[in-house]
Amino acid sequence: MMSRLRNIVQHNLPAKALALVIAVILWGYVMNDQNPSIESTYTVQLDVVNAPDGYKITKDASTVKLRVRGPRSLFVSATDSDFKAYVDLSKVEAGKHAVKVQTVLPQGFELVEAKPDTVTFTLDRIVQKKMKAEFIVTGSTAPGTTVAHIEPSVETVTIEGAESDIKDVTRVIGYVGLAGNGDDFKLKVPLTAINADGREVSGVTVKPDSAEVSVQLARGLMKKIVTVKPVLGDGLPDGYEVGSVKTDPVKIEIAGPEDVLAKLSSISTETISLDGLTKTTDKNVKLAPPDGVTVTNNSVTVHIEVKEKKKTQQPAASSQ
Template structure:
């Protein structure tokens, strides 16, 4: 029996091998015909990994198109979310970087085309800065009253953003409307980062974003134009003397109670040192305001005029 089986197997062996090979080829042909490889495209978002701490990452290409190939039946079990594209920023440095796009596709799929093989990535350092709060008054108080002073809940705030944006910020401004008030009041004002020209600077986080500002209103106030008297002291350079001192402006409108205004005719400046001067000198100085007297501008510019002594 065993010999009969062996003889059966060996009989026409070459023909049987050829027939087996043909069957395999035919099976592959049939299967390929029933489940051929096809191409398709997917639009996928680009994400990043290994972002360095302390930097803002910016890039314009947020989606790419992947063209892939796989047996037609494979597409029935996948969707766009199974295809991924990412940027590895492990080796990125501050400034401009060109980063290769890396892809991940399901098993059995082949990537045959990528719309963007590299993407330009900008890394900008993030920085913080503490700035003084600049409260600007708008409008006026009611009749017979004047703004005595303002009291902000904080005089400093922090700004945060990319280094390039933070360096543009010249002032942190909040606007306080008086709105005709005749008594003390408190308002919540928003702080706005602006550049040297007063233009808004975007991309900046401000903390706190809003502050409370209390306005102290003086009742029964009047206004009066008062002369400004520059004060100076010291010794000029040998052979020179002070021949005059001029404030700009020379007169200033101040506010106060009637009895207070009646008692003053001029307001002094802080004392300016003229030690060693041999030429004209200009300096911004504060006014020395009497108690209860309010001036819209508390600083003036004073020019000290220096003259060379005439030889006798």
């Protein structure tokens, strides 16, 4: 039996081998003709893995276009979600970095091109800073009344955000609306971090984000608009001098007995320390009203120009 099978297999063996080779070639030709290799592009979301904690992370691209190649039959059921693009930030520290895009493709596909193939990431450290909260009174009270005193529930707050954003914050303010009130009242005041232009700094949180403010009103007082007079102290380093000094606001409304207000044309700030100042600076300072005088807003911003003294040239020694 085995001998008979062996004879069948070995009979015309070269012809059979040739037929097998031809069959394989024909199969490959048919498959290549019917299921050729083609290319297509998929747009996928860029994932971030191993992102370090404690940083604000920004990137210059959020999607990646993947051009891939594979047998046409594989593209019939393929969708964008089958392809992955990601970057690994495990070895990235603070600053700006160009990071290589990695890909994961379904079996049978090969990557032709990824656009972009690198993505720029910026890692900005999250920091905290304590600041004094300022409360600005807006609007007017009922006729015959004025603000005698405001008492916020917090004086100091903590701001948190990316280090570059925190550097832009110059003040934390809350607006106390009087809204025509004629009696003492309390209200909840939101607190906002703003920059030197008076605009809110996005991405920075204030903790707590609001304060309860008690407003005490007084009756029978006269009102008057006077100039704010900044009072500068000592401590400016050697080699520097003060240039212009401006207040914001320049004038402010005060209230008090008529005989007291009649003698006032300005109201002074508390003494402003110049200790260690070597550059132009904005300082938030409290006002120092006389006894019996109240102010709606008890603090102002003082812009102090600080510059280096010009060096005087020594006269040349005359020759004898």
